[in-house]
Amino acid sequence: MxxxxxxxxxxxxxxxAAGRSRVLWDSAAPNVNVGRxxxxxxxxxxxxxxxxxxxxxxxxxxxxxxxxxxxxxxGGHLRIVHSAGKPQDYDPAQDPSAVPPHxxxxxxxxSTWDRGxxxxxxxxxxxxxxxxxGVLVEGQRTLLLDDGRYPLAPGxxxxxxxxxxxxxxxxxxxxxxxxxxxxxxxxxx
Numbered sequence: 001m002x003x004x005x006x007x008x009x010x011x012x013x014x015x016x017a018a019g020r021s022r023v024l025w026d027s028a029a030p031n032v033n034v035g036r037x038x039x040x041x042x043x044x045x046x047x048x049x050x051x052x053x054x055x056x057x058x059x060x061x062x063x064x065x066x067x068x069x070x071x072x073x074x075g076g077h078l079r080i081v082h083s084a085g086k087p088q089d090y091d092p093a094q095d096p097s098a099v100p101p102h103x104x105x106x107x108x109x110x111s112t113w114d115r116g117x118x119x120x121x122x123x124x125x126x127x128x129x130x131x132x133x134g135v136l137v138e139g140q141r142t143l144l145l146d147d148g149r150y151p152l153a154p155g156x157x158x159x160x161x162x163x164x165x166x167x168x169x170x171x172x173x174x175x176x177x178x179x180x181x182x183x184x185x186x187x188x189x
Contacts, residue, residue, distance in 0.1 A: 003084040005032055005042045006175065010063060012047075014056070024059055029080075033067045039097055040084040040120045040169070043067070048077040052181075070110055070128055076181035083141065085172040086121040095119045115164065117144075122168035131183045132160040139174030141167055 007028040014024045031045040048065045049055075050072045071077045092098055102116040104127075111129045118124035125144065136152045143150040143158055144166035151170070152158065162183055167176075 003034065003040050003042045003082050003173070005034060005044070005082050008044045008046065008080050010046055012061070012063065014059065025061060025063075030061075030064050031067065036067060037069065038118065038120065038123060040086075041123070042082040044080045044082070046078040046080065048072065049075040051075050069107075070112055071130060071180045071182055074182050076130075076179060079178050079180065080137075081167075081174075081176045081178060083139070083167070083169045083174045083176070084121070085139070085174075086169055088171075090121065092119045092121075099124060101125070117166060123166045125164055125166040127162060127164045128180070129162060129183055130160075130180045131162070132158075132181075133179045134158040134160070135177045137175040137177055139172045140170050141174045141176055142170060144168060 010025060010027065010029040011023060012025040013021055016022050029044045029046050032042065033045070034042040036043065045065070045067065046063055048062050048071070051074045054075065098119040099116045104113050104115050106113050107126075112126055113128075114124040114126040116124055122144070134157065136154050136156050138154055141152045143152060146164055150158075
């Protein structure tokens with residue numbers, strides 16, 4: 001199964017040698033990753049930055065970087081997540097990609113932890129060392145937290161502060177924009 005990927009138009013602007021604003025790139029975002037996290041989801045990376053403040057000079061295309069689920073350790077990224085709608089006849093008990101809930105474990109080579117609970121239409125319950133800001137652009141999504149399920153509608157915004165969470169699609173496909181930024185869990189400062 002593969003999610004249909006809607007091309008995301010990316011207009012990147014900058015400044016020319018005379019200090020005038022101009023368009024650097026105006027085309028479909030080139031960094032599209034289908035099925036890397038779940039069979040029914042794809043991700044389009046729009047821009048990635050290694051640090052804050054982010055460099056803004058030159059004509060380097062930081063939207064063409066190699067895919068990584070997590071943002072750079074001191075930076076962040078903007079990503080659009082495309083998710084397929086769950087068919088009415090879908091049975092998670094018959095899903096060979098399903099991963100039952102399990103004790104927390106760290107993903108290989110990453111700072112993200114997960115607790116399973118994944119199937120073709122739901123992400124694993126996971127936590128990363130990030131602040132995530134998600135905006136539902138189209139469709140429906142449900143945020144899964146330890147204290148319940150939270151249905152979202154287009155225009156709703158979620159801010160996640162390094163907490164356990166998962167995502168599921170009820171019936172319809174969705175597009176959700178995420179800015180994931182490196183975070184620090186060393187208490188109040």
